[in-house]
Amino acid sequence: MKKYKILVTNDDGINAPGIRFLIDVAKEFGEIIIMAPDKGQSATGHSITFAEPLRVKTLEEKENYREYCCNGTPVDCIKLAEHIAIKGMPDLVLSGVNHGSNASINVIYSGTMAAAIEACIDEIPAIGFSYDSYSSKIDFEPARPYIRTIIRGVIEKGMPKDVCLNVNIPNTDQLKGIKVCRQAKASWQEGFDTRTDPRGSEYHWLTGHFEVTDNGLGTDLHAIENHYISVVPVQVDLTAHKAIEALKFLETQL
Amino acid sequence: MKKYKILVTNDDGINAPGIRFLIDVAKEFGEIIIMAPDKGQSATGHSITFAEPLRVKTLEEKENYREYCCNGTPVDCIKLAEHIAIKGMPDLVLSGVNHGSNASINVIYSGTMAAAIEACIDEIPAIGFSYDSYSSKIDFEPARPYIRTIIRGVIEKGMPKDVCLNVNIPNTDQLKGIKVCRQAKASWQEGFDTRTDPRGSEYHWLTGHFEVTDNGLGTDLHAIENHYISVVPVQVDLTAHKAIEALKFLETQL
Numbered sequence: 001m002k003k004y005k006i007l008v009t010n011d012d013g014i015n016a017p018g019i020r021f022l023i024d025v026a027k028e029f030g031e032i033i034i035m036a037p038d039k040g041q042s043a044t045g046h047s048i049t050f051a052e053p054l055r056v057k058t059l060e061e062k063e064n065y066r067e068y069c070c071n072g073t074p075v076d077c078i079k080l081a082e083h084i085a086i087k088g089m090p091d092l093v094l095s096g097v098n099h100g101s102n103a104s105i106n107v108i109y110s111g112t113m114a115a116a117i118e119a120c121i122d123e124i125p126a127i128g129f130s131y132d133s134y135s136s137k138i139d140f141e142p143a144r145p146y147i148r149t150i151i152r153g154v155i156e157k158g159m160p161k162d163v164c165l166n167v168n169i170p171n172t173d174q175l176k177g178i179k180v181c182r183q184a185k186a187s188w189q190e191g192f193d194t195r196t197d198p199r200g201s202e203y204h205w206l207t208g209h210f211e212v213t214d215n216g217l218g219t220d221l222h223a224i225e226n227h228y229i230s231v232v233p234v235q236v237d238l239t240a241h242k243a244i245e246a247l248k249f250l251e252t253q254l
Numbered sequence: 255m256k257k258y259k260i261l262v263t264n265d266d267g268i269n270a271p272g273i274r275f276l277i278d279v280a281k282e283f284g285e286i287i288i289m290a291p292d293k294g295q296s297a298t299g300h301s302i303t304f305a306e307p308l309r310v311k312t313l314e315e316k317e318n319y320r321e322y323c324c325n326g327t328p329v330d331c332i333k334l335a336e337h338i339a340i341k342g343m344p345d346l347v348l349s350g351v352n353h354g355s356n357a358s359i360n361v362i363y364s365g366t367m368a369a370a371i372e373a374c375i376d377e378i379p380a381i382g383f384s385y386d387s388y389s390s391k392i393d394f395e396p397a398r399p400y401i402r403t404i405i406r407g408v409i410e411k412g413m414p415k416d417v418c419l420n421v422n423i424p425n426t427d428q429l430k431g432i433k434v435c436r437q438a439k440a441s442w443q444e445g446f447d448t449r450t451d452p453r454g455s456e457y458h459w460l461t462g463h464f465e466v467t468d469n470g471l472g473t474d475l476h477a478i479e480n481h482y483i484s485v486v487p488v489q490v491d492l493t494a495h496k497a498i499e500a501l502k503f504l505e506t507q508l
Contacts, residue, residue: 045329046299046362053457054446075299075363076460079444084458105375107492108300109329121359121441145508153504160497162439177507182493185416187375190333192308203307204338206330231504233497238361239436243414243487250407250485253431254399 003064004030004155007090007119009077010098011041011111014059014069018097021140022129025147026094029155031064033090035081038069042100046114047073056084074115082122092155093119096129096167097140097147103130103168103220103230104184104212113166113234120164121236125154127164132224133171142173146229149178166232170224179228184219186212257318258284258409261344261373263331264352265295265365268313268323272351275394276383279401280348283409285318287344289335292323296354300368301327310338328369336376346409347373350383350421351394351401357384357422357474357484358438358466367420367488374418375490379408381418386478387425396427400483404432420486424478433482438473440466 006026010019014036026032038057049072060067068085070077074095082089098112107113112128119126129147131138150167159165166183169175190208197203215221220230260280264273268290280286292311303326314321322339324331328349336343352366361367366382373380383401385392404421413419420437423429444462451457469475474484 040305043302043304044299045301045368047301048297048299048363048460050297050460051294053449053459055455055457079460080446080458083444083446084448105490108371108375108490109302114299117362121362146506149506149508150504157503160494160500163494163497165501166492175508178505180498180501180505182495182498183491185491190337192334192337194338195307201309203309204334205307206302206304206333231501232492233494233501234492235494235497236359236362237437237439238420238486238488238492240414240417240487240489241436243417243489244434244436246414247419247434247485247487249411250404251432251434252400252403254403254429 005086005090006030006032007081007093008032008034009036009074009095009115011037011044011074012099013037013040016099017136017138018099018131022094022097025144029151033081033085034067035077035085036069037074037077038071041073041111043109044073044111045109046075048075049073054080056080074111075118078115078118089122089124093124093126098130100134101130101132101168102128102166103224104186107166107183107234116164117234117236120162125159127154127167129167131169142175143169146175146178160233162237163233163235166234168220168224168230170227172227174227175229176227179223179230181220181223181230181232182218183232184212184221185214186210259340259344260284260286261335261347262286262288263290263328263349263369265291265298265328266353267291267294270353271390271392272353272385276348276351279398283405287335287339288321289331289339290323291328291331292325295327295365297363298327298365299363300329303327303330308334310334328365329372332369332372343378347378347380352384354388355384355386355422356382356420357478358440361420361437361488370418371488371490374416379413381408381421383421385423396429397423400429400432414487416490417487420488422474422478422484424481426481428481429483430481433477433484435474435477435484435486436472437486438466438475439468440464
């Protein structure tokens with residue numbers, strides 16, 4: 001029987017507690033290959049590395065378990081895993097567990113979700129997991145049976161075409177269940193903390209707060225606020241199909 | 255009368271011929287503010303910079319024309335322009351003209367389009383322009399009347415809500431017109447060129463070719479192949495709404 005190959009990655013780096021936990025859950029489902037960034041790569045979006053060479057470091061190679069890290073982004077990790085570590089396609093990609101929420105508009109900035117989206121472009125079932133806390137001391141255990149349920153569901157029933165999953169876990173040990181949701185509407189309202197360096201030059205630190213405009217029933221933020229794990233199906237076709245007709249007035253011939 | 259403020263950015267950097275051309279076209283529509291990366295930031299996706307300080311350099315400040323560059327990504331440029339250069343929102347964001355196509359799946363990797371998407375999240379009308387050639391000697395002039403038409407159309411008629419435009423210009427001086435399209439289906443099939451450095455360590459250069467699986471009628475690739483400029487409306491809601499029902503089986507309570 002063909003071994004079920006699971007690729008695990010993240011954007012917080014190979015040593016983050018979140019990926020160590022996800023590896024532990026994933027182990028019961030098949031052969032594990034890990035390819036994760038050697039350092040934090042949060043908020044790198046769908047960035048790829050082509051102007052610098054990539055390097056892969058082997059950390060462990062034993063039967064059914066191989067662990068690698070690299071100097072690339074989460075999307076690079078998917079490509080390096082397919083071509084250097086596995087030399088083929090994995091059967092499933094798991095990304096995370098991210099330290100910090102990737103619900104709502106965060107999906108667009110997220111390196112964790114970029115890895116899942118990259119796998120989805122390659123038609124591999126993929127799930128990104130994130131936990132709604134930046135703490136390094138998260139207790140992931142209450143989420144274990146739910147993460148297991150989602151992984152088993154995807155393995156047994158497969159995924160809709162050209163879709164991957166954005167799973168967000170609320171910061172509570174009183175989890176109520178899983179809700180399949182749409183992306184809430186929100187944006188980061190940035191500010192900058194402007195300072196002057198010792199040489200008299202200005203520099204700016206990005207700051208900001210999260211502003212929610214729709215967290216109504218059916219959204220991921222609504223689920224999380226009510227202690228449910230949110231599952232949003234994410235698509236790689238960014239076309240606003242409904243807007244095509246409205247924009248036909250642009251179809252000029254000069 | 256309030257001056258119409260146009261923010262221009264790109265991902266090829268402040269000195270790229272593409273942005274110089276776009277600035278020249280944009281000038282006739284209002285006050286210009288430029289905030290572009292000080293170096294190439296291609297394929298940085300929706301990456302943002304929060305672990306390093308950002309620096310802004312003033313290049314020119316005169317009436318109705320201000321030019322700045324910064325050490326950040328295209329998305330950082332939008333944020334810095336809003337908060338440091340303009341201290342408010344522009345009325346329109348133009349990104350590009352990118353050297354290289356951002357049609358089809360390239361929209362997901364593109365820094366040019368990430369800037370437009372970031373503006374869209376902030377509810378500013380935004381257009382990303384890309385030209386289907388990596389040459390540094392592109393003759394953009396044949397595209398000028400079409401770029402002008404698209405900008406004027408967006409200024410006069412506005413944009414559908416939560417949508418920005420991904421405009422791709424074919425590499426020809428025989429342009430036939432503009433088509434409003436959906437994103438073609440394709441993927442990058444990567445390889446790596448693996449080498450050994452002088453110290454005996456392996457390193458990998460990302461390579462790859464573009465593999466198209468749907469460039470049928472109505473797609474951006476079809477339009478471009480037929481010498482039309484493609485306009486794809488791009489949305490910031492990544493939810494695969496049609497997949498929600500099919501995934502309800504995951505809604506477990508344990």
